[in-house]
Each structure stands twice: as structure tokens, then as C-alpha cells.
Amino acid sequence: MVFAKEDVNYSLYLVTDSTMLPPGTTLYSQVEAGLKNGVTLVQIREKDTETGSFIEEALDVQKICKKYNVPLIINDRIDVAMAIDADGVHVGQQDMPIPMVRKLLGPSKIIGWSVGKPSEVETLAKWGPDMVDYIGVGTLFPTLTKKNPKKSPMGPQGAIAVLDALEEYKASWCRTVGIGGLHPDNIQRVISQCVATNGKRSLDGISLVSDIMAAPDACAATVRLREMIDRTKYQFVDCELNESFPTAVSIKSVISQVSSNRPLVQHVTNKVHQNFGANVTLALGSSPIMSEIQSEVSELARIPNASLLLNTGSVAPIEMLKAAINAYNEVNRPITFDPVGYSATETRLCLNNTLLTYGQFACIKGNSSEILFLAKLNNDKMKGVDAGSGKNDDALLARATQIVAFKYKTIAVCTGEHDFIADGTFGGECKLSSGTAGVTAEGLPCVMIENGSIPIMGDITASGCSLGSTIASFVGGLDPTGNLFDAVVGAVLLYKTAGKLASTRCQGSGSFHVQLIDALYQLFHENKPEKWSASLKKFN
Numbered sequence: 001m002v003f004a005k006e007d008v009n010y011s012l013y014l015v016t017d018s019t020m021l022p023p024g025t026t027l028y029s030q031v032e033a034g035l036k037n038g039v040t041l042v043q044i045r046e047k048d049t050e051t052g053s054f055i056e057e058a059l060d061v062q063k064i065c066k067k068y069n070v071p072l073i074i075n076d077r078i079d080v081a082m083a084i085d086a087d088g089v090h091v092g093q094q095d096m097p098i099p100m101v102r103k104l105l106g107p108s109k110i111i112g113w114s115v116g117k118p119s120e121v122e123t124l125a126k127w128g129p130d131m132v133d134y135i136g137v138g139t140l141f142p143t144l145t146k147k148n149p150k151k152s153p154m155g156p157q158g159a160i161a162v163l164d165a166l167e168e169y170k171a172s173w174c175r176t177v178g179i180g181g182l183h184p185d186n187i188q189r190v191i192s193q194c195v196a197t198n199g200k201r202s203l204d205g206i207s208l209v210s211d212i213m214a215a216p217d218a219c220a221a222t223v224r225l226r227e228m229i230d231r232t233k234y235q236f237v238d239c240e241l242n243e244s245f246p247t248a249v250s251i252k253s254v255i256s257q258v259s260s261n262r263p264l265v266q267h268v269t270n271k272v273h274q275n276f277g278a279n280v281t282l283a284l285g286s287s288p289i290m291s292e293i294q295s296e297v298s299e300l301a302r303i304p305n306a307s308l309l310l311n312t313g314s315v316a317p318i319e320m321l322k323a324a325i326n327a328y329n330e331v332n333r334p335i336t337f338d339p340v341g342y343s344a345t346e347t348r349l350c351l352n353n354t355l356l357t358y359g360q361f362a363c364i365k366g367n368s369s370e371i372l373f374l375a376k377l378n379n380d381k382m383k384g385v386d387a388g389s390g391k392n393d394d395a396l397l398a399r400a401t402q403i404v405a406f407k408y409k410t411i412a413v414c415t416g417e418h419d420f421i422a423d424g425t426f427g428g429e430c431k432l433s434s435g436t437a438g439v440t441a442e443g444l445p446c447v448m449i450e451n452g453s454i455p456i457m458g459d460i461t462a463s464g465c466s467l468g469s470t471i472a473s474f475v476g477g478l479d480p481t482g483n484l485f486d487a488v489v490g491a492v493l494l495y496k497t498a499g500k501l502a503s504t505r506c507q508g509s510g511s512f513h514v515q516l517i518d519a520l521y522q523l524f525h526e527n528k529p530e531k532w533s534a535s536l537k538k539f540n
């Protein structure tokens, strides 16, 4: 049987492994359970099986695949693929060179190649459309299934670089599957985030081994995976994600919701910020808890209206930070991420990149340096930047904020004399092979908030970190019908207004601290956004 290449469905691509079978299951029972419940492509991957046994297994798996009209791919072994007339092969960078594989298999067979970096895409593009039909993009996340991986996990951002390379080198024919450590807790985020920068391409499929092969109930595991992959909305927080333009009325509603829901705001933050952040949170009618205890994050995340502020100035162990992200993502509670000093040291860069790979954030906030670095628009591109005067290149900062929002499918906030907020959530919409329908970062909703300069804000500790407390309170206090973008914009507007008000009332930095908390408290409880001094305008 020859499968027309354009008919291959890459959406749920099972790769077998008979070394992880649960008791009472066989290679065939797991494969059949997968095929019955939505697996669309099968690869038999038996790294330690003798050729004779491999051929026997492959022939038996081939029979089952034919029953469900699903193509069978052979891993590594071109000879076995030819011997049983399989539908194709998958080879890696260390396996037989692609041109030789193609010469042996002929033009109609499916050839897959493992790709981990853009330069490998450049190579396949040079070979042209008659060589590689699809690529396995990975390893996305850590996995025990592939022994001695040559490279460390690339995460969704690494996959984006590969998708960008496919667009850059115009390899339009080439399909893509993500692979490596893919499970229900990260599949939707991968589908949502792994989109080429030009919005024209996303992954065509999810490829996995252990989630099905090691499942005691492979039917149920596959049903769950199928349902997840077919979902077109990634509802990573239980509030509204649809596009909005915040108004005094909508922000008033946000504050009413926060006031009545009294969110629990778990701060994992630096020591300098802890006390002030707790007081800011209390001033906003919310309930702070400064806990870094890994064993309680799951319980805290399940408290109604729980919200996590993750400020990586914290010295909490990486495993605790990951557990906190997992716990809040698991129950669709919002995480506000503040990558403090994002690139100041290799340690912080590695920590922040790891956390950015590891979870979905409702909001990522940073100062201009942090946002520019996250957007890969380094500082020296900023024209007329002068910390003292605060003269920033607004267009560049807005663009950087949109890029960060797009890359992480989140609400991005860039703070400075002017604050920029961009909505990259696409309303949660996401779908394999669809990209963002060509919508790019510069097409994202972006607003600018200004209120004149407030130099004294820089003379106290934790003023920036405490905007994080404010955002975390607002997004945590939303009803399910509340809007995420409204909440983040409302928080920044309130904070900017309170900063200005406090600066007119204080005698110096000491009293500014107190006046800032008073101003936040007063403005919050008055809840009259129409009177706030900070202004909001659309930036694009």
C-alpha cells in the first residue's frame, strides 16, 4: 500500500517501545489501543531488538496498521523497511544520510528526519522537496525514553526557531511533529506556543512514546490525548481571554471582583520584596502568603482565587519553582512571572529560560532591559535611551512587548516611564498546522500607559516587584467571566496612578513607601478608575 504523502495525518504520532510495557499488555495491544482511539501514524522503534525479531514485530504491527489504514514508519532500519515494504522510515542525524535513504526507498515512501536546530533545516531545504517529508522537532522536554540524548531539551522556544527556519528557507512541503517528554500537562501549551514568528506555521503533530506505550490503560490515555490535541482553545486560566480594550467601566468591574473574591496571592519572591509586597497585596483587598514550601503548593493553588507571583529574584530551589508552576497550571490558576535581572548573570538566564520553558504564564512582566532581552532585541538597538531622563524608544519597547507576548502566548508588560502591555493569548485559540493564521507580533493588541515621570519610584526597594503583586492580585481576583487583559491593564493603571499620587504627598523615599501603600489602598477602595491620573491609549 502506498500512502499519498499529502494524506498523511501527523496529528497523533505513536512511536513504539516494548521496553516499557505495563504488566498484562503487549506491543500489539498498546499499538491497537492507540489506533482504535485516534493514533494517526505509527513508528516502530526497537533499539535493542535483533533483526529477525524486529522484522517479525514490524510485520505484525504492519497488519494492525493496515486494519486502521494508518501508515507504518520504521525507525533507523532502512533494510527492515524495505524488507516489509513499510510506508517509510525515520532517521536521525547520526543515521544513514537522507539522500541515500531516498535512493534506497524511492520517491513514494515517507522519510522523517530528526531536527534540533535551524542549520539542519537549511540542509533539508537545500536537498529540496524530494528528500525529507517531515521532521521530528525535539527533544522538547526532558525524557527518559531516549537514552543518551545528544542535546539538552530545546523547549517550545527551540521549536519556534526550527519553524522559523522552515519559513526562512521556504521548506513549505516539510511537515513537523514535536517530540520528547510530551504529556497532557504540556501538549496544549506546545500547540499554542510553537508557532513560527510569521504566524504561518505551527506543528503538524504531537509524537510520543511513553504516554501511550507505558499506559496501563492505553485506550484511555489515547482518548485523552486525542481530545486534547483536537481542542481549539487552550484555556490556561479560568477567566475570559477574548480580546478587549479596557475602559474605566471594565476596570471598575475588575476591582469589584478582586474586592469580593479576595484572592490568595502566593509570593515566591526575593527577600527585599516580601514585606512590601505583602503590604501592597493587603492594600488591594487580597491575601498574601509568602510560601516557598514545595509540599504545599498544590494545596495553595486549589484555594479559591489562588494566584501565583513568581519573581525569580527568589532563591527558592528550581524544583520548588517548577512544582509551583505545575501546581497552578494544573488547576488553571494564573501565574504572574517576573524574570528579575533576566540576563544579568548566566545563572539567572538559565533559571529564567528553564522556567519560561516549563510553564504557561498569565502575565510576564519586566523592565525595558528584561523585555528587550526576552524579545532578543538587545539594548544597544534602543535609540535615545537615558535612564535618567527616561527617554525611551517607545516604538521599540512596544514592539519588544508584543514579541514577548507572541512568543509565550501571554500578556506581556514592559515597565518604564511609559508602560506597554500586549496581549499575545489569541483568546486561547490554537490548532495544529494553523499557526496564528498569519497574525504576527506587531498585530497584537498593545496599549501604552503614561503618567509623567515618577523618579522617586526608583528610589525605593521593590517598587517594580510590587507591581507584580498588584497584577497577581488583579488576575487572581477575577470571576470566570472576568477578562485577563482588563485585569492586567487595570493593575498597571492603578499602580501608575498611585505612584504619581504618592510622589506628590511624600517628603522623601521613606515616606514614599508608606504613601504608595496608602495611595493603592485609597484608589482601590474608592474604585473610581475614571478619575485616575494615568492615561491609557492604544499603541497600534
Ligand SMILES: Cc1ncc(COP(=O)(O)OP(=O)(O)O)c(N)n1
Pocket: 013, 015, 043, 045, 075, 076, 090, 091, 092, 093, 095, 112, 113, 114, 135, 136, 137, 146, 177, 179, 207
Ligand atoms: C518522530 C520522531 N522524531 C524523532 C525521533 C528520534 O530519531 P533519532 O534521532 O534517530 O533517534 P532514535 O529514535 O533513533 O533513538 C524519532 N525516532 N521519531
Ligand SMILES: Cc1ncsc1CCOP(=O)(O)O
Pocket: 015, 138, 139, 142, 143, 144, 145, 146, 179, 180, 181, 182, 207, 208, 209, 210, 211
Ligand atoms: C524517540 C525520541 N526522540 C526524541 S525524544 C524521543 C523519545 C520520546 O519519548 P517520550 O514521548 O516517552 O518522552
Ligand SMILES: [Mg+2]
Pocket: 075, 076, 090, 091, 092, 095
Ligand atoms: Mg535514529
